[in-house]
Amino acid sequence: MSNFIVKKVAVLGAGVMGAQIAAHCVNAKVPVVLFDLPAKEGNKNGIVLRAIENLKKLSPAPLGNKDDASLIEVANYEDNLEVLAGCDLIIEAIAERMDWKHDLYKKVAPHIGANAIFASNTSGLSINKLAEGFDDELKARFCGVHFFNPPRYMHLVELIPTTATRPEILDQLETFLTSTLGKGVVRAKDTPNFIANRVGIFGMLATIHEAEKFGLSVDVVDDLTGAKLGRAKSGTFRTADVVGLDTMGHVIKTMQDTLQDDPFFSLYKTPDVLAKLIEKGALGQKAGGGFYKKVGKEIQRLDFATGEYVPSGAKAADIVGRILKEKDPVKKFKAMRESTNPQAQFLWAIFRDAFHYIAFHLDTIADNARDVDFAMRWGFGWSVGPFETWQAAGWTQIAQWVKEDIDSGKALCNAPLPAWVFEGPVAEKGVHTAEGSYSASKNAYVPVSDLPVYQRQQFRAPVVGSTTVDPKTFGTTVFEDDSVRLWHSDDEVLVISLKTKMHVIGEGVVKGLQRGMAEAEKGYKGLVIWNTDAAEGGAFSAGADLQSAMPAFMMGGAKAMEPMVRDLQNVFMQMKYSNIPVVAAVAGLALGGGCEMMLHASKRVASIESYIGLVEVGVGLVPAGGGLKEAAVRAFTEAKGNDILQFLKTGFTNAATAQVSKSALEAKAMGYLKEDDVIVFNPYELLHVAKTTARAMFDAGYRAPARRPITVTGRYGWATIRGQLVNMRDGGFISAYDFKLGDMIAEIVTGGDVDQGSVVSEQWLLDMERKAFIELLANPKTQERIMGMMQTGKPVRN
Secondary structure (H helix, E strand, C coil), X not given: CCCCCCCCEEEECCCHHHHHHHHHHHHCCCCEEEEECCCCCCXXXXXXXXXXXXXXXXXXXXXXXXXXXXXXXXXXXXXXXXXXXXXXXXXXXXXXXXXXHHHHHHHHHHHCCCCCEEEECCCCCCHHHHCCCCCHHHHCCEEEEEECCCCCCCCEEEEEECCCCCHHHHHHHHHHHHHHCCCEEEEECCCCCCCHHHHHHHHHHHHXXXXXXXXXXXXXXXXXXXXXHCCCCCCCHHHHHHHCHHHHHHHHHHHHHXXXXXXXXXXXXXXXXXXXXXXXXXXXXXXXXXXXXXXXXXXXXXXXCXXXXXXXXXXXXXXXXXXXXXXXXXXXXXXXXXXXXXXXXXXXXXXXXXXXXXXXXXXXXXXXXXHHHHHHHHXXXXXXXXXXXXXHCCHHHHHHHHHHHHHCCCCCCCCCXXXXXXXXXXXHHCCEECCEEEECCCCEEECCCCCHHHHHCCCCCCCCCCCCCCCCCCCEEEEECCCEEEEECCCCXXXXXXXXXXXXXXXXXXXXXXXXHHHHHHHCCEEEECCCCHHHCCCCECCECHHHHHHHHHHHCHHHHHHHHHHHHHHHHHHHCCCCCEEEEEEEEEECHHHHHHHCCCEEEEEXXXXXXXXXXXXXXXXXXXXXXXXHHHHXXXXXXXXXXXXXXXXXXXXXXXXXXXXXXXXXHHCCCCCCCEEECCHHHHHHHHHHHHHHHHHCCCCCCCCCCEECCHHHHHHHHHHHHHHHHHCCCCCHHHHHHHHHHHHHXXXXXXXXXXXXXXHHHHHHHHHHHHHHHCCHHHHHHHHHHHHHCCCCCC
16 A cells, blocks of 8 residues: 655635635645735735635635635745755646746746656646646646635546656545545546537537527526436526636637637637627626626526517526426437427437537547546536436437538537447447446447545445446445335445435434434444435435424424424434444534434445534524533533533524534534534445444544533523523514524523533423423414414515
8 A cells, every 4th residue: 555645735726616626725724825916015915915805705615714824825836945855745736828937937946846746737738738847857847726616615636647657646635636636537638628618618518509590589408408407406597607607718719729620610709699799798607797697686698689688587498398298218208309399409419519529539539438527517516417428328320310411511510429329338338337338439438547546435426327326225224114224235334225215304314313323223333414415416304394293283282392302302312322323424414413413323424415403493492402402501611610501502502503514613612513523525435434433433443522510500591591582683683583492492591590510411401392382383373473484485584
């Protein structure tokens, strides 16, 4: 085993991408120095300092915890180049100008350490041309490393070697990017715009072309090409506005300058509508207008015919909506192709254009079809890649239809589909198979990478058609019903996976947790709570299952809910005091009861993208699964004899204002995660780390924590918090009902009507939680909030 440890990263260029790449390194605890030009006035590092300040304002937030902005070291090219000698990885992220990049390289090359990797974050310039002028030693350590914007959230990084890059350099960098920064790495060939931007920008140009041909407006196109196709809900034109029309223009320009021999070249002309917007400075969201413009509270769209902005909001035709809802891809594509509706014809046209393009260019732009699919899924937010879509819809039939359109002049160019589409193994099996994905350049199926880092991913990202193991059925099932599955894969750890919608917690999940702990105590080293959609943006748990509890409530009123609440409290306490470690593998939403389930685990392993909070006040309730009890316990523990109230403020405020963390790092600052809880950056590694953690705890001689009494602040603490709530209510910041809820939370976390310094049990606090919850459930204002949330998904303020 040989470790490649990145002790420090340098990022050259403090623009939008450079600063955000530096921020993500800080998120991952990787020391980073951010360079830019010396400022002409004031502090010489002023450009970098302003960029770091701006990171705190960006949305979505590049930093997991805004306070960590101060950890980015600042530097300029005039005074600090010697700092580069101590960096293991140097990423250049300046503007897309070959001459500017070469000038910078001449300046920094003498200062780069003998073993450092040097990489460019170019979005499409030739990596081999960028390396011209390097000595052979540096050339062997140089490559492209293309992050996607915003780098914290976009899973894709394209890795592009030069002809001279040493293979082990790529392996080391892929390992670091995958595990430390949590990325999905695709190796691309050194062709203009690499894979994702090449295919994605072609797709946008084809969409603009076909939209004009079929006379469709931008809002209709966005409705058709967004969530309905399993792509980013911003669709095509709104996505362009978000990316920046000037950025899109640069990528198109690269294609114009470098792809004259491409049979699709005529499409690479900057569309007139785009050229006019760029000329006017209407560069999209950052400039206040592009294809869309906000006028007052109204979002208006550009009318291609007049160049004016008009009201937007038009949607796809109902008949086309029904076609897109068809679950069977074979039937869906048949209906799309045969429909006379212009919107359906438009959809068939953009799919046909994409299939034609990726088949024609596969041999030159990517090693295999899987890399194209991952590039589009991870870089452009598609739920299914283009080759996967084609294969699922019937490879041979789609190929025949595309050929017919090419032959009849309906396609964007007359270049025929390559022979491999119709002949040999692909015609029989498609591009994705059990043995791997098809490589046109090798005329063979290529298996997935066998780099050791991927052993940390028990369930790797699958592609349609491959026989990747299915986490829903993999391993040995110990017990399964509609709510949970208990299973293991012969590695001494029992896993419980929740099957309910949004993994909400009802009676079935409570019983499943009880059963899981009983089974685990009999013969396993630990129990891990992990859900099969954790890596695909699924929730850890959206809380208690209010919907399934409604019948009991309707029949027996609020009192009928008491046994359910008691069962929930009991199972969470059982988790806390379990004789074997219970590890919560948290990713996505952990709200209300989901947050409380996590709080009562022996340890938490959380994906960086974990959004955690006690949100019950939104439905007019207070947390009743032990969340407030844990706030009191943790405040007492942290106070270590000091004034407990000072340590209680955060826990109280979190619950009373329903604050949700925007990352796992923020959840630590809020106290929902403990300092020794583990944060994982690659969601595909979450299960591995959780299991490893459970086994290590068991092997270290895990014992359940001792049940300790809790000292509370009592009437003194309650009155102090109530005084602040009165001021907020009287100042009009909260409603009278919000005041009531806040006061009840204050009563519980302070221990209620007892003397300051009183000692109570956890059960005392749980009983208070349960009593308050049942009382509120009977209140008409709470019932209004619950019904409003169930009907609209939005909180009602009453």
